[in-house]
Amino acid sequence: xxxxxxxxxxxxxxxxxxxxxxxxxxxxxxxxxxxxxxxxxxxxxxxxxxxxxxxxxxxxxxxxxxxxxxxxxxxxxxxxxxxxxxxxxxxxxxxxxxxxxxxxxxxxxxxxxxxxxxxxxxxxxxxxxxxxxxxxxxxxxxxxxxxxxxxxxxxxxxxxxxxxxxxxxxxxxxxxxxxxxxxxxxxxxxxxxxxxxxxxxxxxxxxxxxxxxxxxxxxxxxxxxxxxxxxxxxxxxxxxxxxxxxxxxxxxxxxxxxxxxxxxxxxxxxxxxxxxxxxxxxxxxxxxxxxxxxxxxxxxxxxxxxxxxxxxxxxxxxxxxxxxxxxxxxxxxxxxxxxxxxxxxxxxxxxxxxxxxxxxxxxxxxxxxxxxxxxxxxxxxxxxxxxxxxxxxxxxxxxxxxxxxxxxxxxxxxxxxxxxxxxxxxxxxxxxxxxxxxxxxxxxxxxxxxxxxxxxxxxxxxxxxxxxxxxxxxxxxxxxxxxxxxxxxxxxxx
RNA sequence: GACCCCUUCGUCUAGUGGCCUAGGACAUCGCCCUUUCACGGCGAAAACACGGGUUCGAGUCCCGUAGGGGUCGCCA
Numbered sequence: 001x002x003x004x005x006x007x008x009x010x011x012x013x014x015x016x017x018x019x020x021x022x023x024x025x026x027x028x029x030x031x032x033x034x035x036x037x038x039x040x041x042x043x044x045x046x047x048x049x050x051x052x053x054x055x056x057x058x059x060x061x062x063x064x065x066x067x068x069x070x071x072x073x074x075x076x077x078x079x080x081x082x083x084x085x086x087x088x089x090x091x092x093x094x095x096x097x098x099x100x101x102x103x104x105x106x107x108x109x110x111x112x113x114x115x116x117x118x119x120x121x122x123x124x125x126x127x128x129x130x131x132x133x134x135x136x137x138x139x140x141x142x143x144x145x146x147x148x149x150x151x152x153x154x155x156x157x158x159x160x161x162x163x164x165x166x167x168x169x170x171x172x173x174x175x176x177x178x179x180x181x182x183x184x185x186x187x188x189x190x191x192x193x194x195x196x197x198x199x200x201x202x203x204x205x206x207x208x209x210x211x212x213x214x215x216x217x218x219x220x221x222x223x224x225x226x227x228x229x230x231x232x233x234x235x236x237x238x239x240x241x242x243x244x245x246x247x248x249x250x251x252x253x254x255x256x257x258x259x260x261x262x263x264x265x266x267x268x269x270x271x272x273x274x275x276x277x278x279x280x281x282x283x284x285x286x287x288x289x290x291x292x293x294x295x296x297x298x299x300x301x302x303x304x305x306x307x308x309x310x311x312x313x314x315x316x317x318x319x320x321x322x323x324x325x326x327x328x329x330x331x332x333x334x335x336x337x338x339x340x341x342x343x344x345x346x347x348x349x350x351x352x353x354x355x356x357x358x359x360x361x362x363x364x365x366x367x368x369x370x371x372x373x374x375x376x377x378x379x380x381x382x383x384x385x386x387x388x389x390x391x392x393x394x395x396x397x398x399x400x401x402x403x404x405x406x407x408x409x410x411x412x413x414x415x416x417x418x419x420x421x422x423x424x425x426x427x428x429x430x431x432x433x434x435x436x437x438x439x440x441x442x443x444x445x446x447x448x449x450x451x452x453x454x455x456x457x458x459x460x461x462x463x464x465x466x467x468x469x470x471x472x473x474x475x476x477x478x479x480x481x482x483x484x485x486x487x488x489x490x491x492x493x494x
Numbered sequence: 495g496a497c498c499c500c501u502u503c504g505u506c507u508a509g510u511g512g513c514c515u516a517g518g519a520c521a522u523c524g525c526c527c528u529u530u531c532a533c534g535g536c537g538a539a540a541a542c543a544c545g546g547g548u549u550c551g552a553g554u555c556c557c558g559u560a561g562g563g564g565u566c567g568c569c570a
Contacts, residue, residue, distance in 0.1 A: 029570045061570060121568075128567090137496040138566060159568055177499065186497055186566095194568040201570045225498065225565045248500075248563085255562075283506095286519090290507055293518040312507075314500045315563060322506065322520040332533085373532040383531085398530090448529035460531035 020215040022054025026080075026087070027205070027219075029061040030072035033266035034079030036318065037220060037250045037258055040284045044247060045218045046085045047285065047306040057212055058087035062095045063204050079267040083277050084299070092212065094204050101199035101207045104237060105160050105192040113236045114192055117144040117161045118152040139188035142166075157195040162236060164189050170228045175245035175308040177221065182228050190229050202226065206233045214242050218308070221246035245308045248288055248315040255317060270323075274342075274377030276334065279327035288316045296329055328375040336367040339377060343367065346381035347388055359388045366470045369462035386456045387470065392482040399453035403483060407450035413440075414447065415480055424473040429465050454483040 024045040028038055049056035058080070062068035080087065108114035117140075124140065131138040145163060152158065164187055171181045192203045199207075205226075209217060217227075224246045234241040252258045258265055270280055281299055289312070291297070291305040331339075343363055348354045355363065366387055374380045386393060395403070414436055421428050437447060448464050455467050455476060468476050 027570090031570075064569060067569070117568095124567085131566095132495070135495045157568095180498070182498065188566095191568050196568080198568085200568070205570090220564090221499070222564055223570095226570095228498090246499090251563080253505085257563085287506065293508060295506090295519050312500095316507090317505060319505050319520065325520060328533095402530090444529040446529090452530055456530090458531090462531085464529065
């Protein structure tokens with residue numbers, strides 16, 4: 001149904017592609033999760049479509065049934081959804097269109113633009129090996145191109161190949177790479193239909209892109225050479241090719257192709273690492289594309305500014321540190337309510353026990369003081385852990401070191417003063433601390449450090465009064481007395 | 495190996511022949527702020543791959559070299 005809809009907007013094309021309605025597509029093959037490179041490709045397509053008020057379609061390239069699996073499809077959809085890249089209409093599954101693809105091949109066969117090839121896999125292997133040995137480009141030699149199919153043994157399997165132009169050159173006007181030309185003699189006659197009658201990727205893509213009315217194909221430049229073959233196919237079918245835009249690949253930190261050894265490569269890994277989707281979008285948009293010196297920009301701005309001309313032509317390396325810095329910006333700006341559930345969930349996992357409502361309230365109150373100190377949601381929950389740790393709370397090395405004999409004495413001194421506070425408010429807390437400091441003639445650090453250690457078990461934390469207020473009277477006093485007790489000092493009187 | 499593409503600080507990039515003494519951001523280092531950790535502010539170091547042209551003038555145009563990447567399947 002959906003496909004018919006796009007067929008309707010596809011009259012006999014006489015106009016140039018650039019004047020067509022803008023329809024982009026993201027066409028992943030469901031062989032794994034949504035790769036970070038794929039995510040950026042999807043993002044660029046999405047931005048371009050939104051910028052032009054066009055459509056962004058999703059097509060699952062699953063013609064190779066053996067390599068496709070349901071989990072991968074879900075993972076890809078989840079990834080896109082998480083990233084906020086909504087597609088228009090329903091997902092097109094390529095395998096449902098096989099008959100249409102086959103029809104196109106048979107039409108070319110009938111028109112003499114394609115032919116049956118009976119070359120065996122062994123023959124092809126031999127051709128390739130010889131070519132390599134002679135340092136030529138390996139390719140099919142066209143041995144069945146002009147041969148009578150009747151010469152083949154009866155019932156022998158065959159593929160259908162395109163009768164590609166043997167001379168001249170094929171040119172594509174790539175919106176990113178510019179004019180790219182290749183001699184037709186470099187290309188061989190591509191297979192359209194396999195010996196089992198199923199269509200190849202090359203055929204399916206061309207037929208689907210045409211039928212879906214795709215005006216712009218934005219994809220990784222590993223497809224650049226495919227664009228030549230696809231252009232030949234478009235010509236043979238007498239369809240106008242879309243505008244191609246081949247964007248450079250994303251490389252790992254070491255400059256080689258992004259792969260598993262670079263750690264996280266799936267978008268869902270980034271979600272688990274505690275990144276906000278808007279931060280990833282911002283980072284990915286800035287990677288290989290630019291709008292002057294702008295670094296932090298909203299998705300709306302990206303949509304408004306996006307253009308293919310501003311995409312760089314060289315590959316770019318993935319920089320985790322910069323990603324996290326951008327994430328930190330968004331973390332500080334985000335409404336705490338949005339990230340609270342995530343933080344609560346991570347803390348529950350860390351502790352192996354869900355947070356009760358009191359603890360949740362504690363975390364909620366603390367969030368604004370915490371987000372400005374971390375770069376990811378993982379760091380956030382690490383930092384927040386002390387809020388919900390069971391007493392006596394764990395002490396890290398620096399905290400232990402801060403709790404000197406001297407320090408414990410001060411804690412013992414301050415304990416009854418805190419205990420005597422009427423209303424446990426920040427203002428009252430502050431004045432009690434200030435009074436003590438004035439009395440003892442010491443700087444805030446001398447008291448603050450031990451308090452921080454006792455209260456947080458770590459030195460990285462919000463300000464002391466904030467912590468006291470968030471923890472509340474009972475918990476605060478309890479944590480302080482825990483430290484007094486461990487040193488064998490007399491327990492303060494309740 | 496063949497073909498195609500790419501090449502500005504460590505990284506992402508601005509730059510479309512004179513505004514470039516090459517700008518910004520991340521990372522790094524220093525200083526300031528400071529009750530810790532962060533934030534923030536100020537500052538430093540850091541690049542036009544190389545060689546030839548064209549031009550009054552080149553990061554910007556052309557050619558070559560080097561380096562990097564991609565593709566070469568009845569995979570997608």
